[in-house]
Amino acid sequence: MKKNVLLIAILASVGLYAQGGGDSAVFGSPTNSVGLVEAEYNTIEFNNLDISKIDGFASIRDFDDMRFSKAPVDGTVLLFDKWENQGVIEVEDKRYVFSNMNYHVKRATFMSKIDNDSVVSFDLSTFNRIVINDMSFKSIYNPAKRANETFQVIYEGEDFSILKTYSVEVREANPNPMINRGKTKIMKKSAYFMQKDNTIKPLKLKKKSLLGLAGDRSEEMMKYAKKNKLSFKRDEDVTKLFTNIMNK
Numbered sequence: 001m002k003k004n005v006l007l008i009a010i011l012a013s014v015g016l017y018a019q020g021g022g023d024s025a026v027f028g029s030p031t032n033s034v035g036l037v038e039a040e041y042n043t044i045e046f047n048n049l050d051i052s053k054i055d056g057f058a059s060i061r062d063f064d065d066m067r068f069s070k071a072p073v074d075g076t077v078l079l080f081d082k083w084e085n086q087g088v089i090e091v092e093d094k095r096y097v098f099s100n101m102n103y104h105v106k107r108a109t110f111m112s113k114i115d116n117d118s119v120v121s122f123d124l125s126t127f128n129r130i131v132i133n134d135m136s137f138k139s140i141y142n143p144a145k146r147a148n149e150t151f152q153v154i155y156e157g158e159d160f161s162i163l164k165t166y167s168v169e170v171r172e173a174n175p176n177p178m179i180n181r182g183k184t185k186i187m188k189k190s191a192y193f194m195q196k197d198n199t200i201k202p203l204k205l206k207k208k209s210l211l212g213l214a215g216d217r218s219e220e221m222m223k224y225a226k227k228n229k230l231s232f233k234r235d236e237d238v239t240k241l242f243t244n245i246m247n248k
Helices: 002-012 207-228 235-246
Strands: 016-019 042-046 058-062 087-091 094-098 101-104 109-115 118-122 129-132 135-142 147-156 161-171 184-196 199-203
Touching: 101 129, 147 235, 161 235, 207 235
Parallel strands: 042 094
Antiparallel strands: 016 042, 058 118, 087 094, 087 129, 101 109, 109 118, 129 135, 135 147, 147 161, 161 184, 184 199
């Protein structure tokens, strides 16, 4: 009953508008690494979430069942510590813009918070992609797992792509004083991969490995990195390096 009432309230408080043209949309700079250019999309911003506009792509669920317990916990299963994250969902030629999106790492689910105990969850496999704070995510088929998997796209090119995944490790609280773990501890981990043709292989985010992917442009990439003080260990810098060197 609570969910039904909440859904009716949401649908009754539609706060959206479409806009087009120009180059100042959310994540819309022509030089943006994730490539969202406003002129190519119809943008709809949500002041109050309107489920009816994305019917079949989202569902309301309780937030309480996503918490491990009310006991003290260090860390979070959410990718972002705060909910104030601007997100864009691409559906065909439209972009749906949210002001409070997050990613539940353990459940591999994207969410927008409605109130203290309810969220709207999104199935990434039904979208083109989701972008949160300039981080682009896609659902990509992983042959090794014989299923689609959520990846952050660090770089996407014609020959190969650099991808990233997230996971969590939960260490439950233990009353044993010798262990000294009074709180449950949640640690987020990440791993990198290289996608080429129909394969996805592990990749180390190191200078040697990345320059190897650059091939005959490795020297040019190295000079570009030094000139612009870019690191081969930071996601945003790797995106700039490969976008500006490999996509010429």
